[in-house]
Amino acid sequence: MPLLLLLALVVLIPEAAADEGMWMPQQLPELARQLEDAGLELKAASLADLTSYPLGAVIWLGGCTASFVSENGLVVTNHHCAYGSIQHNSTEENNILKHGFLAHSLAEELPAAPGTRVLVTLDVRDVTEEILRAVPKGARGNERYDAIEAAEKALVAECEAADGVRCRVRSFYGGLTYQLITQFELRDVRLVYAPALAVGKFGGDVDNWMWPRHTGDFAFLRAYVGPDGKPADPDPSNVPFRPHHWLEVSRDGLQDGDFVMVAGYPGRTNRYRLADEVEHQIDVYYPLAVEATTNVIAAIDRALLSYPDAKLKLAPALSSLNNVAKKYRGMMAGFARTDVVAEKRRLESDLADWIASDARRRSRYGSALEDLRDVVSEDQANTARDLYWHMARRWAPLSAATRLYRLARESEKPDRDRKPGFQERDLDRFRHRLKRMDRTYHAGVDRLVARERMRMYATLPAEKRVPAFDAFLELDSDRLEDRLGAMIADTEMTKSERRLAWMEELPEAFEASDDPFIRLAVTLYPTDLAREEETERISGRFEEARPRFMEALIAYQKSRGCPVYPDANSTLRVTTGHVAGYEPRDGVWYAPFTTVEGILEKDTGIEPFDSPPEVLEAIRTGDYGPYAPRNLGSVPVDFLSTLDTTGGNSGSPTLNGRGELVGLLFDGAWESLLADWYYEPDRKRSIHTDMRYVLWVMDRIDGAHHLLSEMGIQPRFAAP
Helix, strand or coil: CCHHHHHHHHCCCCHHHCCCCCECHHHHHHHHHHHHHHCCCCCHHHHHCCCCCCHHHEEEECCEEEEECCCCCEEEECCCCCHHHHHHCCCCCCCHHHHCEECCCHHHCEECCCCCCEEEEEEEEECHHHHHHCCCCCCCHHHHHHHHHHHHHHHHHHHCCCCCEEEEEEEECCCCEEEEEEEEEECEEEEEEECCHHHHCCCHHHHCCCCCCCCCCCEEEEEEECCCCCCCCCCCCCEECCCCCCCCECCCCCCCCCEEEEEECCCCCCCCCCHHHHHHHHHHHHHHHHHHHHHHHHHHHHHHHHCHHHHHHHHHHHHHHHHHHHHHHHHHHHHHHCCHHHHHHHHHHHHHHHHHCCHHHHHHHCCHHHHHHHHHHHHHHHHHHHHHHHHHHCCHHHHHHHHHHHHHHHCCCCHHHCCCCCCHHHHHHHHHHHHHHHHHCCHHHHHHHHHHHHHHHCCCCHHHCCHHHHHHHCCCCCCHHHHHHHHHHHCCCCCHHHHHHHHHCCHHHHHCCCCHHHHHHHHHHHHHHHHHHHHHHHHHHHHHHHHHHHHHHHHHHHHHCCCCCCCCCCCCEEEEEEECCECCCCCCCECCEEECHHHHHHCCCECCECCCHHHHHHHHCCCCHHHCCCCCCCCEEEEEECCCCCCCCCCCEEECCCCCEEEEEEEECHHHHHHHCCCCCCCCCEEEEEHHHHHHHHHHHCCCHHHHHHCCCCCCCCCC
């Protein structure tokens, strides 16, 4: 179904749903009246133009969002989105992760973590007909999956013939439509400024997903290009990128009830999943995933008691694992509070009745629901097996050896026939991924954590395990821990230069190697291919069944006047809402703003509530300059909004009705974590760092006056 026809079908928006939806930019002109009534002062049509203000300033940053804030390629995003780059440049002697960093000139800026990329969206084109035309009539399972993958690779190869661009194909509405997205790829990214950890991550994992919040979750990077203005690898001769658009920072800030919007790259939502899928997540997947993730966190914490020197290296991994575990617990709490499954079943029953009531609908959609249920049932059969196998395989030396051997095998094929991730276009990222392991790997910790991973995997029934893996590790013997230690001690996979050298080797060299992890990777290769084929067969079935269901659902919802926006899929989206507090439980009201006085109340002097002394002193003396609005009488730190957001939106610019930067989205409230599956308007709240706090920290605390001037802000605390 062509995209324009689909948009005409789905964009019928009731007033009450104004804050719900992660909208594709090209849908926004259809919402113009509702957006203007809500407080948008820009023309809605301007939000559909990816090359104009403000969307032209919004960029993708490695699973997060960021935005340009100066004509010299200055980029603002969340502290936790720049965390890897800050940690990459930290040492025990110069721990900028803890103490913060400020480059006073371009020459002092530090290289971001290897492989860091900034992607600027240039064009989006509907390619639905080209993709589906490549699928043979009646193709199912692996045949359908392979045909779609081949068509996507061909479109990407043609697109990337242009210099300096990165292209990708994304499906929408479960594969009902497809888009080809072209992005300018900036490969030289540098760290410019990050506040101290006790600002950027104040409250740590304790406050994560919680309100009230007092976190200054911001950091600055800069994008560079070659002297000719084209994307280039990192080099001292490179110059700052000159974007066509950059965001203007608001000098007025926000008040309760104000209109706000976010443009960003939300990762994944599952709003249109079947009741059976939701029930399976509640009863099976999330309990298993929380337990497994918690066990790994505990194993790392225990290992750090023996290897305290590894704390800095393990900081990103621990932060990520704690974030995931807490998010999943929040989702489980949300499911327990609501009856999403029953509501989904009612919707599916109503949909089935609607289809059955009309002969044409029966002919077009008759088996759509049951066909999808059948695929879902097959997919769910191996949840525990796949989860624990993934946990066992997520072992850094084994992961490196596995990918390297697969690269050697794929490199024997013509480039167009290789699997995605192993084509020539992927090798630079592949190489940087191998390099990054050095900054996050510690052999002593790895041995102890690997033991916990294997223990969890060993709880699977014998028929769900991989005999070759068990035999190689001597998994059921009392020698397992010695075996793990010996493998780590004897491998080349822990040495960066050796990992990189293996990228050039032929399969025969791997098959003759004595390296224990390479031998294990070679041993597991047939199992890996078989599992991959199984996964792709089921994916191919989903690519047939899900679009038919979504087409039926869209038509049904249109008949009821209900919105059907696509689930998030890491493509550029715009969400709109307003600043608002909420009632998390009976008798409790959360105000929409926190202020710096809350930092004083929370501070204990002990991590993660150890605010820097200079921050505490400035708060005690009320040294706020122009950054304290009259209605609050203090500097606002964070604020709440009704914006519909999820992971991937981290770092997204929060804009007012004029398209000015007023905040940085960085989290969601605990009570709203269910929103990946189900939207609750009374509880869905996003959490943002207020730009007035960012400016105050830059100006009063860290003296980043040159960066303020670069953004067009007059410093108030600079020396005359």
